[in-house]
Amino acid sequence: MADSEILNTDNFDGGSSLQTGETLVVGGSAGFAITPSGSTAGFKIEYLNIARQLDELEIIEATFQRFNDPNEIEFIKESFDVVHQSKTLDTLNVVDFFHPLQSFSNYQKQTFVILPRTSANLDPSSFTSTNGEVSMLIARANYLPGTPREEKVIFWDYKGSQRNIMGEVMILTGAIKEDIPWKGWDVDPFSTYGHTGPANSANGGFIFTNPTDSEVQLTVITAN
């Protein structure tokens, strides 16, 4: 049998795309719809499952390899986007975010490497103009490549009374006033703003703890 006859009569996909009136796929064709029992959801699947050329096999493979790609949160330009492959599913735009530096403001950037099962105290810097309070704290944690999703976590303790967690990013904001404690985040654990008295976490301050078996690099920017 000639190769051309094989192509025309024995289509590998169960039906010929080259001739009409040939083998129908059992259970569905362009002529009638498949109606499975039970309810169905309103979703749309876009994929290619018939290869007419050899190089189209790669497209089919790619389609099914990436079909179960997870959704991801990415920071694109000035927004937090929920993306799936090349599609943006939703977005939280933060282009309007602006933290002004006022006449009394200071800011500080700190980077630590926190070893496994150890802690690091956030440096209180010298936010004395607002009695130790900051109105912006942005933290980014960088984990070693290949770290499983469930191990991308560190603890943050605040004022010695509350423990929370962060994964890869944390942004805290508030409001401050010059010379009085107001509605910000108190990063100063010292009893005196000259830092001459003893430190006590109940007075303020952040303590970051790495509970994992791998080191974590943490970058924190604070501003009042």
Next chain:
Amino acid sequence: MATQPITCPYDVLEGFRFYRGNLVLDNGNTSNPPKYLSMKDLNIEVDKFSRSRVTLKPGAYSLLSQTDIGDQYGYVSFIAVKAIYPSSTLESRKYINWTYQGNTNYMGELMVLSGQRISSSDSEFEGWNLSKPGTLASDSVGNGGIVFHNPSTEITVKLEILVCE
């Protein structure tokens, strides 16, 4: 015909903002402000997400509860909240309260919390539990959900919220 009002493209005040995937310190005088933190490499895998908007009138409370988004114990791995204040609001008045598991803190214009649920040394969970209070057995530790409160007696605050698990 009325003409469009002329607005200044930059606020002349110096401050931090996000620009092209980075946190920058912008003084309004350059198109290439110094970068302080890159956010471009942020990549958090999530399964489910929810987007919502809330209007907090003066003195109002709002419970953020996403039982169906969280895992089997009600925990989520990412919460982002943007607060929009009236443009005339003083900087020192741009705040609301948020209460989680009995602790009350403040937020200004933005808050992002993240992290997968983790078991602590006393075999209880640490993380961000947004289950509806009283609906899950894990609530014995403390009710889930975050309560936002607008303490102002004058201004209305709008919240845009993104929650993911």
